[in-house]
Amino acid sequence: MDLDHIILRKLKMTLRDPFTTSFGSFIDKEFFVIELVNVSGISGWGESVAFSSPWYTEETVQTTEHMMKDFLIPLLGQKPIHHPDEILERFAPIRRNNMAKAAIEGAVWDLYAREHNQPLYKSLGGEKNKIDVGISIGIQSSPDELIKKIGAFLDQGYKRIKIKIKPGKDIDVVKAVRDHYPDVPLMVDANSAYTLEDSQHLKQLDDYNLLMIEQPLSHDDMIDHAVLQKQIKTPICLDESINSFEDARKAIDIGACKIINIKIGRVGGLTVSKKIHDYCAKRAIPVWCGGMLEAGIGRAHNIALTTLSQFTLPGDTAGSSRYWTQDIITPEVTVKNGEIKVPEEPGIGYKINWDALEKFTVSEEKIKL
Ligand SMILES: O=C(O)CCC(=O)C1=CC=C[C@@H](O)[C@@H]1C(=O)O
Ligand SMILES: [Mg+2]
Structure with missing residues (x-):
């Protein structure tokens, strides 16, 4: 896989109804959309799932950003990747922070599937x-x-x-x-x-x-x-x-x-x-x-x-x-x-709704790999 750059978009979306668990209620969700672009301009997509507060696991939106920017993306760009399974080893020196790792790994998997013209599943x-x-x-x-x-x-x-x-x-x-x-x-x-x-x-x-x-x-x-x-x-x-x-x-x-x-x-x-x-x-x-x-x-x-x-x-x-x-x-x-x-198109099988993506994006950063 010949990676060129990554775009981190932070989004804020509001649930239709508040979601209440034994920990409390929330309605707004902030998260990252990860766009991983190869040298041919094909994009693979990932999404981070940590919440704004650490009530479900220890991770938050902010720790995800820190981990991705300061540790995981530099590791991703360090040497070539041939298959998404290699990411697990590559990220192993970083303890836990699983949601940050999964967000990036998801984009690698989607890109890999698209490069092979195959549905992700x-x-x-x-x-x-x-x-x-x-x-x-x-x-x-x-x-x-x-x-x-x-x-x-x-x-x-x-x-x-x-x-x-x-x-x-x-x-x-x-x-x-x-x-x-x-x-x-x-x-x-x-x-x-x-x-x-x-x-x-x-x-x-x-x-x-x-x-x-x-x-x-x-x-x-x-x-x-x-x-x-x-x-x-x-x-x-x-x-x-x-x-x-x-x-x-x-x-x-x-x-x-x-x-x-x-x-x-x-x-x-x-x-x-x-x-x-x-x-x-x-x-x-x-x-x-x-x-x-x-x-x-x-x-x-x-x-x-x-x-x-x-x-x-x-x-x-x-x-x-x-x-x-x-x-x-x-x-x-x-x-x-x-x-x-299950969609049969390459990668995750759905297209990005660019109007919606732009509407919900609160910040955006491009990082060269
Ligand atoms: O509909 C979903 O995405 C699952 C919602 C859900 O049950 C949960 C989401 C996030 C944290 C928890 O409250 C809970 C779960 O524990 O599975
Ligand atoms: Mg549960």
Whole structure:
């Protein structure tokens, strides 16, 4: 790959509705769009997913900028790259900062696929031409409000409902939803809001036929999750605790989870995501693709990854209009009968909506490689 320069655009977009988790609420999203240009003028695209505050992981929009500009981009330009898998090694001297790494690596993967005139999903070894998707719904003001929201998303065909829980808004909420929708594929996400002392309380969730409980305990824990999994029947899915291939291997080995949510940004890119996927396939651990309320470029990367065969559960990659009044890609991502048709055009398969990209850009910087 003959790289010429990189353009970092910082964007600010506003969600249609605030998104509320056990950590709090937000509505504005700032992030970077990475355009990696080769000497022939072909561009590959990536999107950063860190939020403005470090409540989900330690990274933020500002740390992403610092890491990309001061460490990762200089490493990228240091010597030639032949395949995107080499980026993992190249960035290895930099500890963690996975979301910054993934943003750049995503652009390298897209460029590689475009240079080979191939859709990204095929470059990754994906097999599906459509993917199943679910929806993640933030904490609502009342169970009635939540039930109404779920109904609207079920009408749109989403194949699985994920609701957020936190202490004080858990068992009763799940019971109300189950009473109303006895058979809907349903799961809960706690974003680390509980401790092992809550295990008897969490055990009550076993009565509601949930697909899984996502990240009930601390963001940096596996040991307590393994203890909890022995006490409850509902499968535990790890999100925040899995930040690398080694984390996934260890979590599976000690029985800390029965399912893994793979987020490209959280684990440090598509190459690691694929490695985790392949290992989970060998160990018969189902995986699904998590979301970070991405705009279109990040969403397109999630779609491509989800075409790998062990993504057997619907992911959080909902359609563009669930988040944004206008997306930065064209066509926008649409969901029909709970499925997204995987684009067959080269690279991420969607075009950039330049009007939207310019409208949402707050700063821009070109760096020669
Ligand atoms: O729709 C999406 O993109 C997924 C939304 C979602 O559930 C999450 C996004 C970001 C952080 C968390 O709150 C949460 C998650 O933990 O999976
Ligand atoms: Mg989660």
